[in-house]
Amino acid sequence: MGHQDIWYSHPRKFGPGSRNCRVCDNHHGLIRKYGLMMCRRCFREYAADIGFKNRFNGKRILLKGSPLLLFCLLIPSINLLFFS
Template identity: 50%
Template sequence: MFKQLKNKPEKLKKYKKFNAPKKRTTGINLRPCKLCGRIGGNIQAYGLNICRQCFRENAKKLGFKKYR
C-alpha cells in the first residue's frame, strides 16, 4: 500500500492518520507480563503483574510457599 502512496504525500499522510491503531485506556492488552511480555493469564494480585506461567516458574524466588 505504501508503494502506491509514495508519490502522493497528502494521501499517505491521511492514510497514516486514519489507519493508526487506537490508543487503549482499558483492557487486557495494557498489562503484559513484566518478565516475558505475554498478555493473557496475568496475575495482578500483590502487584505482581506477571503471567501464570512465569509465576509457576518463579514462585519460590518471589517468596511463595506451596502447601499440600
C-alpha cells in the first residue's frame, strides 16, 4: 500500500472538505447561502449573470427570488425595518 492509497483516503461526508465550488472545485471561501455553493472568487465573476445587483452600500443582494425578499413581502411590518 503506497502513499497515494493512504493519503486523503478517508471519505468526507461533512465539514469543509466535503463541499467544493461548483465552478472551480475549490474548498476555500465557499458561499453556501441560497444554495450557491460557489467560492468567493467565482461569485464575483458570475454575480451579475446569476441575478445579483450591487446596492448603494456595496453589498450584493439577490433581487429576484431571494428568501429575505419573499419573507419581507409576506410580513409587511418587516418592510419598514429593511427598506426604509
